[in-house]
Amino acid sequence: xxLAWLTDIHLNFVNADVRFSLWEALDxxxxxxxxxxxxxxxxxxxxxxxxxxxxxxxPIYFVLGNHDFYRGSIxxxxxxxxxxxxxxxxLEYLTTTGMVELTPQTALIGHDGWGDARLGDFENSxxxxxxxxxxxxxxxxxxxxxxxxxxxxxxxxQLGDEAGQQLEANLTMVASDxxxxxxxxxxxxxxxxxxxxxxxxxxxxxxxxxxxxxxxxVLRVMRSNPESRLQxxxxxxxxxxxxxxxxNVNVLTGPATxxxxxxx
Numbered sequence: 001x002x003l004a005w006l007t008d009i010h011l012n013f014v015n016a017d018v019r020f021s022l023w024e025a026l027d028x029x030x031x032x033x034x035x036x037x038x039x040x041x042x043x044x045x046x047x048x049x050x051x052x053x054x055x056x057x058x059p060i061y062f063v064l065g066n067h068d069f070y071r072g073s074i075x076x077x078x079x080x081x082x083x084x085x086x087x088x089x090x091l092e093y094l095t096t097t098g099m100v101e102l103t104p105q106t107a108l109i110g111h112d113g114w115g116d117a118r119l120g121d122f123e124n125s126x127x128x129x130x131x132x133x134x135x136x137x138x139x140x141x142x143x144x145x146x147x148x149x150x151x152x153x154x155x156x157x158q159l160g161d162e163a164g165q166q167l168e169a170n171l172t173m174v175a176s177d178x179x180x181x182x183x184x185x186x187x188x189x190x191x192x193x194x195x196x197x198x199x200x201x202x203x204x205x206x207x208x209x210x211x212x213x214x215x216x217x218v219l220r221v222m223r224s225n226p227e228s229r230l231q232x233x234x235x236x237x238x239x240x241x242x243x244x245x246x247x248n249v250n251v252l253t254g255p256a257t258x259x260x261x262x263x264x
Contacts, residue, residue: 001032002029002031002032003030003033004026004030004033004034004263005034005036005254005264006022006033006035006036007035007036007038007235007254007256007264008036008038008235008254008256009022009038009039009261009262010039010040010067010256010258010261011039011040011044012040012044012048013259014261018261019261023055023056030058031058031059032058032060032061033058033060034108034110034233035062035063036062036063036110036234036235037062037064037065037067037068037186037235037236038065038066038068038186038236039062039064039065039067039068040067041067041068042068042070042071042072043071043072046080049091052091053088053089053090053091056090057090058090059092060090060091061110062091062092062093062110062184063095063110063184064078064081064093065186065187065235066186069135070131070135073137074135074136075137078093078112081093094108094109095110095111095112097110098170099170105178106178106180106181106182107174107178107181108184109167109171109181110184111163111166111167111185111214112163112185112186112187113160113163113167113185113186113211114156114159114160114163115131115209115211116156116159116161116187116210116211117152117153118157118160118207118211118212118213119194119206119207119210119212120191120202120206120210122149122153123149123153124204125204125205125208126204127205127207128147132147137155138155138156156207160211161213163185163187163211164211164213164214164216164217167183167217168217168221171222172221175222175224175228176225178228180228180231181228181229181230181231182232182233183218183233184233185211185232186234186235186236187211187214188209188211188234188236188251188253189212189214189217189218189232189234190210190243190245192245193232193243194209194237195237195239195240195241195253195255196237198239198241209236215245218245219245219246219249222246222248226247226248228248229250230248231250232249232250232251233252233254233264234251234252235256237253238256239253240253240255
């Protein structure tokens with residue numbers, strides 16, 4: 001099996017011709033596709049996923065990124081996408097699927113993940129993502145220029161915990177049975193995987209661009225399963241890099257440029 005990987009393709013920034021060229025390139029290169037989030041935004045995500053399945057007619061395994069929830073809520077977006085995938089022949093939303101066997105030796109699992117404010121210095125960070133204005137669940141504004149960071153932090157922790165707990169449960173299930181496991185997630189699970197412009201993000205940016213809970217889950221499970229090898233695929237930062245936290249764990253963070261979706 002040949003699995004193509006896409007991340008942060010932001011199809012709402014490109015026209016139909018660019019999308020067609022991407023589908024055409026994928027058609028020549030793969031048996032299935034994995035997408036690690038930021039496909040579009042809430043009003044467009046269903047349409048883009050339908051376009052992909054019609055154009056590719058092969059399995060499309062995906063998680064959602066923060067942009068996919070823009071102009072909507074997290075729970076409602078996940079519910080709509082879960083229903084779409086349940087009715088589709090080709091779409092698999094990994095956050096709700098559990099596990100996919102790619103080959104007798106290789107399993108695929110995934111979760112959206114979230115920047116969970118655990119790494120870096122959230123309390124003193126002056127970064128304000130568009131997430132906090134465009135995602136309903138994260139709009140904790142006390143004035144036009146001031147966020148209630150305590151309430152926001154608590155929700156980010158909850159989102160990270162949800163991702164970490166589900167990923168740990170699924171990884172525990174497959175790591176003892178498969179020699180190779182692929183994890184698809186949007187947000188880098190380690191500080192050292194949070195690449196941007198060739199460098200690791202600093203403490204000002206890390207809280208918003210890394211998911212400490214999923215990283216801890218990966219370490220716990222894979223330390224207990226040294227015979228299994230794990231490949232993590234993630235994006236979110238638009239910077240590319242590689243990090244190996246354990247001998248049997250490798251993390252690839254995919255680069256991205258708005259307007260130029262690419263096969264990783």
